[in-house]
Structure formats: structure tokens, C-alpha cells
Amino acid sequence: MDLEMSKNLGGIGALLLVISGIGMFGTVYVGLLGLIGIILVLIAMKGLSDYYKEGGIFNNALYGFIVTIVGGLTCVGVMVVTIIMAISTLGITDWTDWAMGIQQNAMDWNAMWSLIGPIIWAAIAALVVLFIFAIIAVIFYRKSLSLLSKKSGVNMFETTGLLLLIGAILTIILVGFILIWIAGILLTVAFFSIRPQAAQQPATAPPPPPPQ
Structure with missing residues (x-):
């Protein structure tokens, strides 16, 4: 794959x-x-990795992608397991029982919390797991973009990686999602800003000294 197609x-x-x-x-x-x-x-990262002969460009991006997938699946798994364990502890064997319990205890906050509390804690636990995996994934993405920035000479890749990391950390207060989205815009511009490397001119020998 050539540079033009990759970018x-x-x-x-x-x-x-x-x-x-x-x-x-x-x-x-x-x-x-x-x-x-x-x-x-x-696919583009693989092509650019081959073009610049720097395996870390693709490898780190791939590692980040794998961590993202594993994190998402783990998040869902943690939430499901936590809810099932909580429901089992409460002795609820049917979702109908759970729904009826909420209706009957709508004004009893203590009883209501015993029913919906486990779901809230499950959601919090799942989000914490997802946050940890997201930070790890973004670290790999940033390494990939930093290498690509050095090889291509496009500094916007470095900026994108930094913005992704800051955005991932600030997802706790939701503003991080906006920063991640802006990082996507910068990444788009950075890819289209890549230019072919200038061909190196062969070194010429200095002229011979004039005869004495």
C-alpha cells in the first residue's frame, strides 16, 4: 500500500x-x-508503518484497539455479574417480582434503595473498569501517534495523541468526550496533511584541488 492510499x-x-x-x-x-x-x-496505520519502516506505529494502534474491545466486554461483564449477584442476594427469582417490588415500595426509600441500589453500584463498577481500560488504550494510541508524528513530520499527530489522553482522563466530568471528538477532527486533518518524504540527493565528492 502506497503513502497516498494510506493517508x-x-x-x-x-x-x-x-x-x-x-x-x-x-x-x-x-x-x-x-x-x-x-x-x-x-489499515492506514499498517500502511504507514510499512512506509516509514516503524512497526510501533501499527503495533501500538493495534494494542490500543484490542484493549478497547477487552475493556468494553469486561465492562458489560462486570455489570451483568454484579446485578445477578445482587438479585440473588435479595432472593428475587423473577424480573416481575423486582418490578412489583419497585411499585409497592415507591414511597419507601430504604426499600427502594435495596431494589435499585445494586444496579447503581453495578453501573458505577462497570464505569470504573471501562475508565481504567480507556486510559490504557489511549496510552497505546498516543504512542502510535507520537511515532507517526516523528516519522511524517506532521506535529498534529502528536497534538492529537495528547488531546486524546487529556480527553480520556476528563471523561469523568463528561467534557472529555468533547475533547476526544475534537481529537478526531485533528486526526482527520493530520492524515490529509501527510506529504511524501523528500528524496535524498546523493552526496557529491568535493572537486579535486587545483594542480600545483
Whole structure:
């Protein structure tokens, strides 16, 4: 894969991620758009890794992607297991019993908490797990972008990596999601800003000294 195709695939993939970020709470098609974007960016990273002969560009991006997937699955797993354990502890054997319990104890806050509290704690535990995995994933993404910045000479990749890290940390106060989305825009521009490396001119020998 040549440089032109790699940078175009990366730019298109990053743009799809930006678009999917706008409609992140929309239909399943938006999620599919984001998945296609991630795949295109990974393909681009592989091409650029080969072009610049720097395996870390692709490897770190791939590690980050794997950690992201594992983190998402772990988050769901933690939440499901926590809820099941809590329901089992309360002796609820049917979801109908749980729903009826909420209706009957709508004004009894202590009883209500015993029913919905486990779900809230499960959600908090799942989000903490997801946050930890997100930070680890972004560290890998930043390493990949830093290497690409050095090899391509496009400093915007370095800026994108830093913004991703700050955004991931600030997702606790939600503003981080906006920073991550802005990082996607910068990543799009950075890909399209890549230029071919200037061909090195062969060294010429100095002229011979004049005869004495």
C-alpha cells in the first residue's frame, strides 16, 4: 500500500469516527459507521508503518484497539455479574417480582434503595473498569501517534495523541468526550496533511584541488 492510499484511508476513517461521534446515541448504523472508521484507520496505520519502516506505529494502534474491545466486554461483564449477584442476594427469582417490588415500595426509600441500589453500584463498577481500560488504550494510541508524528513530520499527530489522553482522563466530568471528538477532527486533518518524504540527493565528492 502506497503513502497516498494510506493517508486517504486514514483521513476517511478518522472522518467517519467524527461523524459517528456526533450521533453516538443514535441508531445502530452510527455504531457501524464508527466500526468501519476504526478499521480504516488501522489499515492506514499498517500502511504507514510499512512506509516509514516503524512497526510501533501499527503495533501500538493495534494494542490500543484490542484493549478497547477487552475493556468494553469486561465492562458489560462486570455489570451483568454484579446485578445477578445482587438479585440473588435479595432472593428475587423473577424480573416481575423486582418490578412489583419497585411499585409497592415507591414511597419507601430504604426499600427502594435495596431494589435499585445494586444496579447503581453495578453501573458505577462497570464505569470504573471501562475508565481504567480507556486510559490504557489511549496510552497505546498516543504512542502510535507520537511515532507517526516523528516519522511524517506532521506535529498534529502528536497534538492529537495528547488531546486524546487529556480527553480520556476528563471523561469523568463528561467534557472529555468533547475533547476526544475534537481529537478526531485533528486526526482527520493530520492524515490529509501527510506529504511524501523528500528524496535524498546523493552526496557529491568535493572537486579535486587545483594542480600545483
